[in-house]
Amino acid sequence: MTKQEKVDFVIETLNDIYPQIPIPLDHKDPYTLLIAVLLSAQSTDVRVNQITPILFEVADNPYDMVKLSVEEIRDIIKPVGLSPMKSKGIHGLSEILINKHDGKVPADFEALEALPAVGHKTASVVMSQAFNIPAFPVDTHIHRLMYRWGFSTGKNVVQTEKDAKRLFPQDLWNKLHLQIIWYGRQYSPARGWDLEKDIITRTIGRKSVLSEYNKKISLKKA
Missing domain, CATH: 1.10.340.30 (Hypothetical protein; domain 2)
Known part of the structure; x- marks a missing residue:
């Protein structure tokens, strides 16, 4: 896959899973x-x-x-x-x-x-x-997934935000950052990560990330 094809895959997959996305924090204004x-x-x-x-x-x-x-x-x-x-x-x-x-x-x-x-x-x-002004807030889930997907270096959230804004269309930022947060929580957490459930990382993930995951799984089975 090209980088653009990977970006398109992420957008399409997240839209399939989360056609409507709630704001996690309760508020009224x-x-x-x-x-x-x-x-x-x-x-x-x-x-x-x-x-x-x-x-x-x-x-x-x-x-x-x-x-x-x-x-x-x-x-x-x-x-x-x-x-x-x-x-x-x-x-x-x-x-x-x-x-x-x-x-x-x-x-x-x-x-x-x-x-x-x-x-x-x-x-x-x-x-x-x-x-509803375009922005791309980066939390720990987005920072983790942007690295796992090979979209950012993972060095710091400032760079991750720049990379996200460069890769994804501006009109999708507000919805997309929420979709990635929910996906990270449900399918690609920091702990208890199951690659079989994580279709996006399994499909486009950084090779080093997938290799490290497979090593850990092998050690658990040994």
Whole structure:
């Protein structure tokens, strides 16, 4: 297969498996999505979706959020991890949204990344999922699969994002990055990986990755 044929195969396969793709984090507007994505750092979507209803029942907008102290926010979000940093970020960004953006989440990369505790990945998720502006957020699943498929070097997420944007059509970025995340979770995880179920990697995967997988399987059977 040529590189383009591999890209086409990925797109077609993912569309067959995931014709409709849900957003993993529960939210109702750009603000609640921003907070949910911030909370998801070093945590799981399942855990975040358990905590955000509790937080949003108390404060689901920046005006109510700043009425809480950092300590009160931290107590609520503690189960998701990194609560000291995240609580400060949530309180701080809420103040900035009120003071600089009329309480609204800006649909602008630079403005989003200027907010406390908001990095490029978080900004990319908000831009793509809240505002439908083309972006390609790279999480651990996308980083892993882009390497396994031979589409990126795997050196860092910055390079992986550049490679993904270069290979895939821009009008597919917002849907495709979610499809790859779900595929990585269900068919090509970091642990408990079964190549027989992973049709994409089995078909187009990097030779070194397939060789390493087969070695591990052989050792288990020995």
